[in-house]
Amino acid sequence: MIEANGLRKTFNKGKVVAVDNVSFTARDGQITGLLGPNGAGKTTTLRMLYTLLVPDEGSMRIDGIDPEVEPLKVKRALGVVPDSRGLYDRLTARENIRYYGDLQGLDRRTTQSRIDQLVKVLDMSEFIDRRTDGFSQGQRVKVAIARALIHEPGTVLLDEPSNGLDVMTTRALREFLRHLRSQGRCVVLSTHIMQEVAALCDHIVIIADGRVAAEGTADELLQRSGEKNLEDAFVRLIGSDEGLLA
Amino acid sequence: MKAVFTKELLDNFRDRRVIINTLILGPLMGPVIFALMISFMTRQATERMEAPLELPVVGAEHAVQLIAFLERQGVEILDPPDDPEQAVRDETHEVVVRIGPDFAEHWREGRPAPVEIIVDQSRRYTGASVARVRGYLSAWSQQVGQARLQLRGLHPDLTRPVYATVTDLSTPESRGGMLLAFLPYFILITVFMGSMHMAIDTTAGERERKSLEPLLINPMPRWQIMAGKLAATTFFALATLALGLVAFVYAMGFLPVADMDMALNLDFRVAAWAFLLVAPAALLAAALLTILASFAKSFREAQSYMGMVIIVPMIPSLWMLVDPARAETWMTLVPLLSQNVLILELVRGEPINFVWVGLSLASTTAVALLLALIAATLYNRPRLIFTSA
Numbered sequence: 161m162i163e164a165n166g167l168r169k170t171f172n173k174g175k176v177v178a179v180d181n182v183s184f185t186a187r188d189g190q191i192t193g194l195l196g197p198n199g200a201g202k203t204t205t206l207r208m209l210y211t212l213l214v215p216d217e218g219s220m221r222i223d224g225i226d227p228e229v230e231p232l233k234v235k236r237a238l239g240v241v242p243d244s245r246g247l248y249d250r251l252t253a254r255e256n257i258r259y260y261g262d263l264q265g266l267d268r269r270t271t272q273s274r275i276d277q278l279v280k281v282l283d284m285s286e287f288i289d290r291r292t293d294g295f296s297q298g299q300r301v302k303v304a305i306a307r308a309l310i311h312e313p314g315t316v317l318l319d320e321p322s323n324g325l326d327v328m329t330t331r332a333l334r335e336f337l338r339h340l341r342s343q344g345r346c347v348v349l350s351t352h353i354m355q356e357v358a359a360l361c362d363h364i365v366i367i368a369d370g371r372v373a374a375e376g377t378a379d380e381l382l383q384r385s386g387e388k389n390l391e392d393a394f395v396r397l398i399g400s401d402e403g404l405l406a
Numbered sequence: 407m408k409a410v411f412t413k414e415l416l417d418n419f420r421d422r423r424v425i426i427n428t429l430i431l432g433p434l435m436g437p438v439i440f441a442l443m444i445s446f447m448t449r450q451a452t453e454r455m456e457a458p459l460e461l462p463v464v465g466a467e468h469a470v471q472l473i474a475f476l477e478r479q480g481v482e483i484l485d486p487p488d489d490p491e492q493a494v495r496d497e498t499h500e501v502v503v504r505i506g507p508d509f510a511e512h513w514r515e516g517r518p519a520p521v522e523i524i525v526d527q528s529r530r531y532t533g534a535s536v537a538r539v540r541g542y543l544s545a546w547s548q549q550v551g552q553a554r555l556q557l558r559g560l561h562p563d564l565t566r567p568v569y570a571t572v573t574d575l576s577t578p579e580s581r582g583g584m585l586l587a588f589l590p591y592f593i594l595i596t597v598f599m600g601s602m603h604m605a606i607d608t609t610a611g612e613r614e615r616k617s618l619e620p621l622l623i624n625p626m627p628r629w630q631i632m633a634g635k636l637a638a639t640t641f642f643a644l645a646t647l648a649l650g651l652v653a654f655v656y657a658m659g660f661l662p663v664a665d666m667d668m669a670l671n672l673d674f675r676v677a678a679w680a681f682l683l684v685a686p687a688a689l690l691a692a693a694l695l696t697i698l699a700s701f702a703k704s705f706r707e708a709q710s711y712m713g714m715v716i717i718v719p720m721i722p723s724l725w726m727l728v729d730p731a732r733a734e735t736w737m738t739l740v741p742l743l744s745q746n747v748l749i750l751e752l753v754r755g756e757p758i759n760f761v762w763v764g765l766s767l768a769s770t771t772a773v774a775l776l777l778a779l780i781a782a783t784l785y786n787r788p789r790l791i792f793t794s795a
Contacts, residue, residue, distance in 0.1 A: 210623050213788055235625035246617030250420035251413075262409035263624040291420075304620070 161346050162186040162209065162315060166218035169204050178204040180370040181218070186348045186363065188314070191341050193361035194350040195394070201370040202350035203243055206319050209348075210240045222315055236264070239313035243320055245304040249293040253284065253303045256292060257310055264311040271310060278306040282336065298329035305336070316340055318349040322356060334360050358390050368398035407626075410634025414608050415641065424603050428642060432599045433650035436592035437657035444585060448666055454534040461539065462486045462493070465505040469519070472505070475546045494524050500532040501525045501539055516554070578669035579755030585668060586753040587730075590746040591723035593650065593684055598691045598719050600646025601639045602712050605695035608635040610708035618791055629782035636692055636778055643688035651677040671755040679752055683763065684745050686770035693777035694718075700784045722746045738762040741770040 162185065169179040179201040186192035194202045207213040209220060211231045220227055227234040247256050254275060261271030279288050282302045287295065292303060301321060309316065318337075322330045337360060340347050351357060357364050358378055366373040366381070374381055374397040378390060385393035418424050464486040466473050473483055487493035490502040504522040512519040521543060525536050552562040612618040622628060655677050658670045698715060702708035722743035731737075733751055738744040744766035752758070784790055 212619065212622060212791060232625045232627070235623060238623070240620065240623045242619045242623070244616030244619055246612075246615050246620050248413075248417055248615070248617060250417050255413075255416070259409065259413045260624060262413070263621075263626055265625070307620070 161188050161221075161223055162192075162348060163221045164205070164209070164218070165220065167205060167208055167215045167220065168217040169201075169208060169213060169215050177370055179208070179215075182367065182370070182372050183218075184365045184372060184375055186315075186346050188346045189341060189344045190362040191337055191347045191349065191360055192363045192365065193357035194348065194365050194367055195352070195354075195357045196350075196367035196373075197352055197398070200352075200367045202352075202367055203319055204370075205367070206240075206242075206317055206348075206350055210238055210242075210317055211235060236311065237314055239308040239311070239316045241301070241304050241308045241316075241318040241321055243323075245300045247292040247295070247300055247303055250291060252291050253288045253295075253299075253306075256303055257307045260307045261310045266311060274310055274312070275306070278309065281339065282306055283332070297324040298326065301325060301329070301333070313345075315346040316348070318347070320351055321349055322351065322353065354391050354394060366394065366397050373398045407630045407634040407637070410631050411637045411641075414604070414635055414638035418604060418607060418638075418642070424607075428600050428603050428646055429649060433596055433646050433653050436596055436650055437653040440588060440592060440654070441657040441660055445661055448662065451534070452665070455538075458482050459535060459538050460484055461501065461503060462490070462499055463503045463505065464490055465507065465509070468505045468507060468509040469513075469521075472521075472546060475549075476542055479542050479545075481542065490524050494526055497529070500529075500535045503539065577755060578667060579671040579753075581666075582663060582668040582670040583750060583754030585663075586670060586672065587727060587750065588723075589654070589672070589753060590726075590749040591720060592654075593647070593680060593749065594687065594719035594723065594742060594745060595716070596650040597643050597647050597684060597688050598695070598716055600650075601643035601688065601692040601695055602716075604639040604642040605692060606699045606702070606705055606708040606712070608639060609696055609699040610702040611705055613702075613790075614704045622785065622791060628785040632696075632782045632785055633778075636689075636696055636781060639692040639696060640689050643692050644685060647684055647688055648681060651681055669755075671753050676752055679758065679763075680749055683748050683752075683766060686767055686774050687742060687745055690741055690770060690774035690777060691719075693774055693781050696781045697777060697784065700781070700790055718742070726750070733762075735762065735765070738765040739769045741773045744770065 164185075165183050167179055167182040168177075170177050182201065182205055184192070184194075194205065196202050204213065208215045209222065209227070211227045211234055214228065222234050223237050225234050225237065247253075248259070251259070257275050257278070258268075258271055261268075261274070266274075275288075279285050282305065284299075284302050284306065287299055292300065295303070301324075305318075305321075321337075322333060325333065334356075337347055337349070341362075349356075349360075362377065363375075364378060364381060365375045374384060376384065381393050381397065382388070382390065385396040387393040387396055458480055460482045461476070462484040463473065463476075466483060466486075477483060486502065486504075487498065490499075490504060493499045494502055502524040504524060506520050506522070509519045509521070523536065523539055523543075525532060527533075527536070551565070555562050555564065612621065621631065624631075655672055655674055658672045661670065663670050695712065695715060698711045699708040702711060719742055722740070723746055725743075726746050733747045737747045744762075748762060748766055751762075
């Protein structure tokens with residue numbers, strides 16, 4: 161469970177306001193989508209949640225833990241698939257994942273059995289022992305996800321997970337995220353793709369210009385905007401169609 | 407930290423190019439260049455000393471006895487070129503001797519008879535030949551002078567009020583030490599080269615691959631991640647250092663040092679001392695290069711910084727070559743300079759000064775740890791994490 165309260169983050173000594181007063185709650189057993197055009201502040205918000213950025217103002221709790229007080233404890237509770245997948249090309253997929261198991265402080269036997277499990281769920285058996293050099297986007301995302309989940313975190317953050325994926329892989333990814341939800345985990349993903357949130361998310365947080373423009377289930381958002389489909393609702397709620405075509 | 411260390415080693419050992427460059431070519435480069443250079447130099451020198459001297463003489467007819475003397479010494483007298491100055495200038499001849507028409511007249515009157523040695527002294531390779539010509543001329547001059555005194559009933563020793571001799575205390579080892587003056591430079595450069603690739607790959611490379619952000623999300627203090635990287639880089643530097651020293655020991659075995667009446671005091675015992683002395687410098691190099699590479703956004707950018715830094719280990723070595731100074735205590739407190747001074751002492755076969763060794767180790771380690779500490783805090787800056795933030 162994530163509670164964000166009045167988060168604010170500026171860059172360049174306050175000249176660029178990336179995130180301004182963002183508050184939302186993401187519950188366990190739900191998929192929460194941060195929806196917004198490019199540059200709206202989704203990634204910055206996520207980076208604050210996974211402690212790589214310190215907010216200028218506001219507070220956060222992840223499973224009741226304050227990231228600013230206990231960053232290491234929060235990191236253990238989180239599984240993160242950042243925007244940059246960043247695999248090591250000279251290592252095999254298995255070695256990439258095992259490295260993160262080691263960094264999480266897991267013993268080798270646990271890591272081993274979890275990798276076997278993830279290979280099955282994410283359908284990676286074909287390439288798990290190949291070097292990641294030359295992997296397709298889909299294969300990379302799978303490795304990045306497996307890497308992020310090796311310590312079985314209760315909360316999973318994904319930054320634009322379906323970026324660069326083909327239709328089949330996207331479907332498999334959505335299936336997997338539902339699988340995580342069914343395990344009772346708190347899943348948060350950011351995206352600028354309408355269909356994604358519509359198909360997947362129980363709870364939608366629309367972010368535009370660094371602020372929360374609206375929040376609720378898909379139906380609630382439709383009702384509030386008075387539009388018939390989500391896309392129009394989205395445009396109405398953020399007040400422009402900027403970024404939608406990206 | 408161990409996890410980072412082992413992963414970085416595994417990662418880089420997978421890269422065949424890195425292994426060949428840093429663990430094979432790097433350590434071999436120094437000794438091979440060094441050995442070739444020295445053996446070439448010594449061969450050239452002995453050849454010059456032993457080959458018959460070819461000497462064009464202008465006006466040989468004015469000094470028949472002198473020419474006869476030179477020929478007895480094995481000098482090959484050549485016909486003079488038309489323009490002796492031009493011949494020396496355009497390097498057809500290293501040296502030309504001109505005997506003027508007034509030679510015979512001066513000679514008969516017992517006045518110093520002029521002989522001109524034409525040479526371009528800025529051409530260093532002619533030095534040996536010129537020295538030989540001078541030597542022959544003064545030998546003959548002395549011989550004739552003594553004969554003249556004896557004719558007048560005087561003892562030739564009258565002209566030698568002082569008899570100066572030189573007692574050379576240099577040992578074959580210390581003479582070999584002169585030859586090994588380059589050694590510290592090669593050793594230090596090996597260490598910097600050895601850590602260079604690793605320093606870039608673990609920092610700038612990590613940013614370029616965009617794997618730094620996911621890496622830092624792991625529940626591990628950032629200084630520990632950096633420490634693991636630094637340990638891996640230092641390990642590489644030490645490995646190249648060890649391999650380089652072993653290569654040096656073997657390469658020196660191929661040099662014809664006995665012919666030069668020198669002994670190269672570079673066996674495994676000396677190499678082990680050198681390793682101990684330079685080991686803290688390996689950490690220093692690793693930390694320094696890591697700090698620099700951390701600021702670079704890409705491999706290429708980092709490499710361009712490295713080009714400048716690689717000069718750092720050269721400064722003390724060059725200084726010692728240009729201005730050879732006596733080893734003093736303060737020198738052992740300056741990192742990189744102290745390694746230079748102490749390795750030179752070592753290869754001269756001097757007894758080991760434990761205080762100096764201790765000071766060098768302590769001061770270098772202190773500076774290296776300080777740099778390592780700075781490196782460890784670098785990842786607390788968000789600017790260094792995100793490529794575009």
